[in-house]
Amino acid sequence: MNYVLSKEDLAPFLAQLSKRFQVIVPAKNDSGIVTFQEFSGQEVCLETERLSSPKKFFRPAKEKIFSFAKKKEGYEVKPVFDKTKRVIFGIRPCDTHALQALDELFIRYYGLDQFYSSRRKNTLLIALQCTKACENGFCQSMGTSQAVGADIVFTERGDEFFVRPETEAGRAILDRKLFKQTGDAEPSSKISCKVSLETHNLAENIYRGFESPVWKQEAERCLSCTSCTQVCPTCYCYTTDDEFEFGSGSKSSRFRFLDSCQLKRFTTVAGNHMFRASRSSRLRQFVLHKFSYYQENHGMQLCVGCGRCISVCPTKISLVEIANSIQKQVLEGAK
């Protein structure tokens, strides 16, 4: 059964939820950017344009993963899990696909990243379908324009939301006083993106362009500012480091820090040898990891077409343009 919720009732619904959950909503921050933040009555922003993703609740910039304490009988090693019960409202389809891609690596692939999976398990997702294309998104090309794996899917329809619960957990948090049952068909959430990427044989073709001059040309503009990797909902690369607690003799913790492949230090080993010293090789790593390597290893794209990296680049480098022009080159060369 599906429901409708009047837009006026959204705030009361979220307020209700925040009694039991940490409720995360998209809202404008001081600098005018729509970010995901804890709900405390602020105006929920339904704009499609969004520079920040809910990645920080799954792969935070700094995450404590172990605490080490020196006891008489030796060190005590305790993992630290985030078990906060969370509801994220307004996650867009592209970001739900991003979580699917991260699940593949951290839950299904090699072992189990329990730090990630604990966050995943304790979070309910209320997706909000897009009814309007955003500036640089190309989710249509990537096949990520419809929400997946969410607990509830909201679609805007005039001054109300059409609500489709997807899971038991999702159904359980719908308040029957606010949500009215409906037999209507789901409103269309088909959009037409302004940007499009050629995805036929993408992984293979773009890897064949490994030596293409395009990388170097584009990298001349690249500031290596890491903005692209920071806003990317799937960029997960991290570094770990230990820190002593201030003033304590021997208590310390291990942290995971979000890192960026655009930094020189990312591949630096002892003796100051860098495996990707040049800007172009780092830019290429970013694009190929998204479009080629992940596809080959996991059978899915690591890029979900949100277009944030394009929106945020100060020098307007576009991975879609790079990918399209390299593919074109490769295919023309093959003729």
Next chain:
Amino acid sequence: MITPEKPELAEVLEVKQETSDTKTFTVRFENPKRQKKFFFVPGKFMMVTIFGFGEIPLSISSSPYKTGFMSFTVVNVGNVTNAMHSLKKGDQLGLRGPFGNGFPMQRFRKKNILFVCGGCGIAPLRSAIYAVREKKEEFGKVELMFGCKNPQSILFSQEMDQWGKQGISVQTTVDKPSPKWAGNIGVVTSLFKNSVLSPENTVALLCGPPVMIHFALIELRKKGFKDRQMFASLERMMQCGVGYCSHCNIGNRYACIDGPIFNAAELKELPVKEE
């Protein structure tokens, strides 16, 4: 449930000063059951935690046939290795692993083996040398070619004398000789002309700085080695050992789970030299 990132406690059994900046640490898991079940293939590595300082990947340098302990040979170069160097007998550290693929030792049976290493690159090869020595009858002739900065930085020189007596041909060369040095001078590839092993039935195992591996492969190819006969252990930045952190990503492969040992044919397919 196992957390792949969780370090298990281990104890330092012995610390041996090898050279001015290098020590060999012999350690074992505190949990006897864990140590008993622990086995590895030469070339595999462990993630070693010095609590409060961090975690680094270290190749195991001891024999895979010696159960009950494992060794790491460590140069004091960074924050974690510096802290590790201050460890003494009885101190605790954390271990995870073993990780990586290791050398496919069973495929080397009945073959001659040429070990080529530079500096502390000898650590993982030492483990393989012990494995070969243990089952001498299963392998052909063995040569070790070892390049170092200077005579003072030659690791395991006493052990090498022993290996020599046990039929392994050991040759060392240094870049910068001391006045007393009577041995070879030059890069490790300058020793290749002395090899008596015929390339057809020989495998080469390499470990050392990227430049050394690059030129050694070129020279070995000239001698007639085929790509599938040459196995190099690659050094990469690593933070997790399980393919999560992506620091060791080379093309679509990861040095921590697909490597660190790659044969030269695989290396050709990978963008190893990206610059």
Next chain:
Amino acid sequence: MKLASKKAKVGFFSLSCCEGCVLAVLDLEEKLLQAFKQIEIVESRLLMEKVKPSALRLDIAFVEGSVVSKHDLNKLQYIREKSDFLVALGACATIAGIPGIRNALPPGLKEKIKRQAIKPIKEKVFPLTAFVKVDYLLQGCSINEQEFLDFLNKFLHGAKPRLQEVPVCFECKLRENACLLLKGEACLGPVTYAGCDALCPSQNVQCIGCRGFTNDANFESLDALFKEIGLSRKERYNLFTYFNQLPEQLKHLKGDR
């Protein structure tokens, strides 16, 4: 590790500067008092009631300020000799900072300042690294207090602190700020070391590079972007030389003056 048993002997020294960085250390208040359990301040003009130059050997010397005179240089060399670990504190000490603006002035003006200055003045303004081995840099104008504490904590535990080597944009994006460059404002974030938690851009103020240029800065590209935004050659020259010395790649900005 080796220091844990006894208190580390610490000195704070100022060369030519505003003493703002040591003031920033004072701003730590309670946390500084907590640190005093592990450190003993042996010499500091600002932190001690009576300063008596101490002949004691120092475990750490924090030195702020630039070298602008022979006097500064002598003092610096003396500090280096008696210290095991020398930390350059703040923009003046690490990149010549504000005093270093003199290096970027047109020749006539430079001469005028030289004539009015306390003699003997050096031809140029230098960071500490120009003369002595510096073991660690704490960047910024003024320094970031948390970073100072983190450094001290690591040092006291015997850990080697390491430079983060990320640009300001890295931290700015984590704080989810709107990009100033995209708004058409000239910001040095992409070429400047972070560690400040993107303090200025978070207040909607452009980064002016007080933490020094990164070892991976793409000056040409950023300069081209500034030009596109509409900055004149002189404006760009002034921005790039505000705290930093003009990078080799941007020599063309000097013009004929």
